[in-house]
Amino acid sequence: MTTTDYPLAERRRQEFVAGARATIPLIVGAIPFGILFGTLAEPSGLSALGALAMSLIVFAGASQFIALGLLTAGAAMPVIIATTLVVNLRHMLYAANLVPKIRHLPQRWRIPMAFGLTDETFAAVSNRYLQQEDSRELHWFYLGSFLAMYSNWVLCTALGVGLGKMFPDMTRWGLDFAMSVTFIGMVVPYLRNTPMWAAVIVSGAMAIATAGMPHKLGLMVAAICGIAAGLSLHLLKRRGEMTKHEQPAVKHGEETGG
Template sequence: MSTQTPFPEAVHTATPRETFFAGLRTVAPIFLGAVPFGLVTGVTSVTAGLTAVEAVGMSAVVFAGASQLAALQLIGTGAALLVIWFTTLVINLRHLMYSASIAPYLQHISLRWRVLLAFLMTDQAYAFSLVHYETEPSAPHREWYFLGVGLPLFFVWNTATAVGVFVGAQIPPS
């Protein structure tokens, strides 16, 4: 009788590139929801009074849909800048918990990587990466997996937001 398991643990020999694309394949279905949300955020940016440059810039710098929409609503009502900043800060505090939770899996990476991945931290990047790290604890190139989830999402989100900005600019004021 054999003592081998039918599914021996896979030997992880993936390259950084392969790991990046594994992350991309994981996050790709989320694009179906991110695109309409980004379009709405872009249109909302214009209707709140932002210029196209301000709207696209905000999307690229903030990269947090819930915070962006909250800030845009406050901008539209003429709220003070301090109120807008504080509101987005409070909404994004969850990222501190995400970072603390995922840090043990990324202890080995450089400060440069940490800064990049912190910028790309979203609910989706956190969730998909954490599941990957927990289900494949010996998988190499963890930072590349996170990058494969976060970077494509960043580009899809910002492209959809930019399209929404330019579509929103075509909508006549009511």
């Protein structure tokens, strides 16, 4: 490595470490969630090896829990695949937000980044993009966040499989509550104006109202309604600001006879 290469390598290392560090608070909330998945696997008809393989290959907490429930209910494989696909459609919204910032990256980066796109990593990376304008090396921050979350999820799944055999009633401990708190902690810091609050309130209300829809389609309905509400208020706000700026100019023109 030459001296000219060292600053770039050091900057990448710092971004990688920063990404992992920024994800630690979110990992703490995900630990009980991962353990709970491991404990539920075998009672739901999934082997210990199958549970580990699912966490390694699928790497999607909510979808993995839904797949377990459908396995227990005896659902057919196409139904399980279709349902988990619908639940993960929210990642398309995350991806659409990140595309302008990673457009310069080659395919060899985009593929693993797509696999590692989780709610926690998106929250950590989005915050970083807001704080730093130069995004040329921020994919290393993304990689650090992704690998930290990924290793934690697989490790907690393995831990849950082992603990499930020792404590068969762990599902009654209420560990799933930790994930709800984590999601609240992820969202609240970003609520900085009225359109953002409107998006969260509308999507939350719609999620409750459409909870009975099949295949968890209510999640997408809630997301679309929340986005529509937030975007509408944002556009109205911008229109109001533009109107305020135009009014003095009109008055000035009238006074001068223009």
